[in-house]
Amino acid sequence: MSRAYLSVDKQMMTKHTYSPKASEILDVAENHMRKGGFDAVSFRDLAGAVGVKSASVHYHFPQKTDLGQAVVARYRGRVLESLGDADDVSGTTVERLERLLTIYRTALTDADSVCLCNMLGAEAQYLPEDVAAEVDMFFKSVLSWTVKALSSAESQQNAEEWASYLLSSLQGAMVLSVATNDHNHYHNTEKLIRQSVQAVFR
Amino acid sequence: MSRAYLSVDKQMMTKHTYSPKASEILDVAENHMRKGGFDAVSFRDLAGAVGVKSASVHYHFPQKTDLGQAVVARYRGRVLESLGDADDVSGTTVERLERLLTIYRTALTDADSVCLCNMLGAEAQYLPEDVAAEVDMFFKSVLSWTVKALSSAESQQNAEEWASYLLSSLQGAMVLSVATNDHNHYHNTEKLIRQSVQAVFR
DNA sequence: GTTTATATATCTATCGATAGGTAGATAAAT
DNA sequence: ATTTATCTACCTATCGATAGATATATAAAC
Numbered sequence: 009m010s011r012a013y014l015s016v017d018k019q020m021m022t023k024h025t026y027s028p029k030a031s032e033i034l035d036v037a038e039n040h041m042r043k044g045g046f047d048a049v050s051f052r053d054l055a056g057a058v059g060v061k062s063a064s065v066h067y068h069f070p071q072k073t074d075l076g077q078a079v080v081a082r083y084r085g086r087v088l089e090s091l092g093d094a095d096d097v098s099g100t101t102v103e104r105l106e107r108l109l110t111i112y113r114t115a116l117t118d119a120d121s122v123c124l125c126n127m128l129g130a131e132a133q134y135l136p137e138d139v140a141a142e143v144d145m146f147f148k149s150v151l152s153w154t155v156k157a158l159s160s161a162e163s164q165q166n167a168e169e170w171a172s173y174l175l176s177s178l179q180g181a182m183v184l185s186v187a188t189n190d191h192n193h194y195h196n197t198e199k200l201i202r203q204s205v206q207a208v209f210r
Numbered sequence: 211m212s213r214a215y216l217s218v219d220k221q222m223m224t225k226h227t228y229s230p231k232a233s234e235i236l237d238v239a240e241n242h243m244r245k246g247g248f249d250a251v252s253f254r255d256l257a258g259a260v261g262v263k264s265a266s267v268h269y270h271f272p273q274k275t276d277l278g279q280a281v282v283a284r285y286r287g288r289v290l291e292s293l294g295d296a297d298d299v300s301g302t303t304v305e306r307l308e309r310l311l312t313i314y315r316t317a318l319t320d321a322d323s324v325c326l327c328n329m330l331g332a333e334a335q336y337l338p339e340d341v342a343a344e345v346d347m348f349f350k351s352v353l354s355w356t357v358k359a360l361s362s363a364e365s366q367q368n369a370e371e372w373a374s375y376l377l378s379s380l381q382g383a384m385v386l387s388v389a390t391n392d393h394n395h396y397h398n399t400e401k402l403i404r405q406s407v408q409a410v411f412r
Numbered sequence: 413g414t415t416t417a418t419a420t421a422t423c424t425a426t427c428g429a430t431a432g433g434t435a436g437a438t439a440a441a442t
Numbered sequence: 443a444t445t446t447a448t449c450t451a452c453c454t455a456t457c458g459a460t461a462g463a464t465a466t467a468t469a470a471a472c
Contacts, residue, residue, distance in 0.1 A: 029421080044333050045246075045247050047246075047250065047457095050456075050457065051458065051459085060422070060423090061423060062458085064423075066458085120335070126385050127333070128389075129388060129389025129390075130323075131245060131247055131250070131329070132389050133322070133323070144390050144391070147386055147390050148390065169398050170402070172383070172399065173399050173402040173403075175382065176381075176383035176395060177375065177379040179378075179381075180328075180378035180379055180380065180383070183332050183378075183382070184381065186331060187331025187332070187342075187346060187349050188349050196374050196375065197374065207409075249431095252431065265448080265449070265450085274433090
């Protein structure tokens with residue numbers, strides 16, 4: 009069994025500061041949010057899914073903004089943890105990038121839905137400010153990691169530009185895959201990303 | 211003033227089969243849907259925006275599914291019309307591709323929101339079947355156009371793979387641009403797409 | 413040890429607001 | 443007269459959120 013990176017996987021959430029029930033709520037909320045966006049999750053549905061009443065969900069997350077913030081923050085933390093340190097890696101740029109590709113691939117395959125922050129990022133102007141800020145932070149963090157991962161000494165290429173390009177491709181490929189119900193769009197993009205990076209960086 | 215392709219622009223919707231009021235409703239629905247998804251538009255809000263009561267919106271679009279279908283179908287038609295015939299173009303592949311880039315660029319710039327079908331495609335599993343089918347058709351149509359646009363006689367590259375890759379990049383770049391409130395992600399991706407295509411196709 | 417207090421986690425019941433949707437009247441245009 | 447387009451008025455269902463009660467567990471005070 010493959011590890012779930014972007015996807016919810018209780019086994020890898022060891023250092024959660026949330027109670028078991030709160031974590032369970034976040035799990036359901038995250039999966040549902042990835043498929044339908046922020047407004048697609050309701051306190052009642054969450055409550056039903058974890059076997060409590062909606063008022064009890066409000067106990068753990070008083071406002072819906074708190075819930076959204078928690079979902080995105082935990083998601084970001086999990087992704088960054090899976091990515092690890094971008095600096096301390098030996099190996100080629102392409103090898104380094106495989107970690108990023110695996111994370112996104114597993115996220116798509118496991119849940120058959122786009123990246124949480126893709127879904128929420130698209131509706132950023134429609135989100136509570138706090139939640140939008142968490143989403144913004146996700147992209148800035150992952151972009152920063154990717155820039156580092158691409159910054160090999162030999163290359164004179166602009167790592168920032170390529171990081172933005174690569175992340176865009178991966179995010180968009182997930183959307184195409186879900187929208188057309190054909191994951192080949194993702195796998196194909198993965199392949200061409202490898203080619204491009206191999207050609208440009210070394 | 212630039213022409214709005216993906217964006218709503220009444221001037222270019224000459225052959226609509228909708229009444230003026232219905233078109234107005236579709237305009238508002240489309241813009242709102244791009245920012246918040248399918249559930250973000252309500253009959254009451256639409257009614258208020260166009261100066262009628264919600265029951266009158268139901269007159270034009272009995273069910274919300276009808277509204278969603280109409281919005282996406284019109285959007286797709288407008289984009290395909292703007293793209294024109296991919297075959298009859300003289301010029302380089304890159305030049306041919308500029309039309310696609312301009313459409314997406316203008317869409318992002320004019321409305322500061324992602325492509326309608328990016329927003330809806332991400333939540334495809336959450337949409338009414340009819341609406342999801344329209345979204346699927348959008349991507350298949352634009353992909354088909356792009357494949358043709360890339361299929362120059364001299365090139366031996368796989369046009370289908372590259373079409374999927376390019377569209378993914380553009381879609382994802384819009385998401386990053388909106389989510390981080392930094393359109394440079396889009397413009398940067400545009401630039402690197404040009405480079406990549408120029409290197410691979412001729 | 414027993415009592416007192418506080419925190420945790422849930423419940424029932426309800427609120428006002430809003431969602432999509434419908435029935436039937438009205439007014440204008442053809 | 444019929445069609446087109448709108449209205450008023452209403453329905454049921456669900457939304458996020460709150461009030462107030464309850465059971466349990468831990469912790470502190472006596």
